[in-house]
């Protein structure tokens with residue numbers, strides 16, 4: 123052995139970071155990675171995801187895991203990367219690097235938007251896009267057309283199944299008494315519920331819901347929290363929302379994004395007491 127070689131050491135290597143915060147962040151990332159469940163056990167698995175737009179890092183080493191049957195709330199300041207994250211999950215935007223898996227084994231970065239929607243990931247954008255000149259029931263029927271061909275050989279059963287499903291969705295979305303009302307005549311909140319119903323009509327395993335309660339009355343906001351909690355009994359849901367009363371009413375684990383990265387994650391009380399979250403988001 124020559125004099126410049128080193129014996130392996132039992133000691134952990136010293137971390138040299140340009141800034142003390144970088145060391146803390148790296149150590150936290152290591153600790154979080156150890157806690158992360160194996161990919162095969164997850165419904166949605168993002169690890170080390172990056173996306174740069176014109177030199178600006180909108181998503182920066184983002185890792186986030188959603189379990190089967192979990193509802194997760196995503197909060198964070200404007201520009202934190204919440205929409206870009208949703209765009210990456212749904213195939214609208216392709217990440218520069220990183221893992222994005224659905225159901226443990228499906229690499230979402232290899233699929234386009236239409237494929238991903240048909241796999242069972244439904245997305246609701248902030249602005250409702252219902253067919254205003256059709257009734258509530260017809261809106262739901264139209265949303266179901268994608269799955270109709272499966273039942274072409276079972277016409278009668280299809281009719282009964284479809285009716286049962288529509289009744290179930292109408293009950294979930296609190297729109298039963300309005301089934302023959304034109305969508306144009308609904309309140310803003312009811313239109314949001316109808317659109318959630320149209321997502322349910324496609325039987326997604328995972329619902330991504332972007333700012334559902336923006337513009338709703340307090341009563342509608344409260345009802346939306348109940349409605350999503352009911353939906354989350356049988357499906358996974360990721361909700362992006364700024365309204366903290368609503369997030370509290372959801373009663374689920376919260377992830378706060380900042381500069382394209384997870385800043386804090388856990389129960390709302392813990393996340394909202396985190397000084398970093400207060401500084402970049404809640405204190406503003």
Ligand SMILES: Nc1ncnc2c1ncn2[C@@H]1O[C@H](COP(=O)(O)OP(=O)(O)OP(=O)(O)O)[C@@H](O)[C@H]1O
Nearest residue numbers: 175176179180198199200201202203204205206207
């Ligand atoms: N297509 C794009 N081209 C250039 N920059 C983009 C593009 N999409 C997003 N960005 C930038 O990436 C950053 C993250 O944006 P994003 O919309 O994901 O944030 P957000 O958390 O959803 O914000 P908000 O709460 O305001 O909706 C922003 O600075 C935004 O300007």
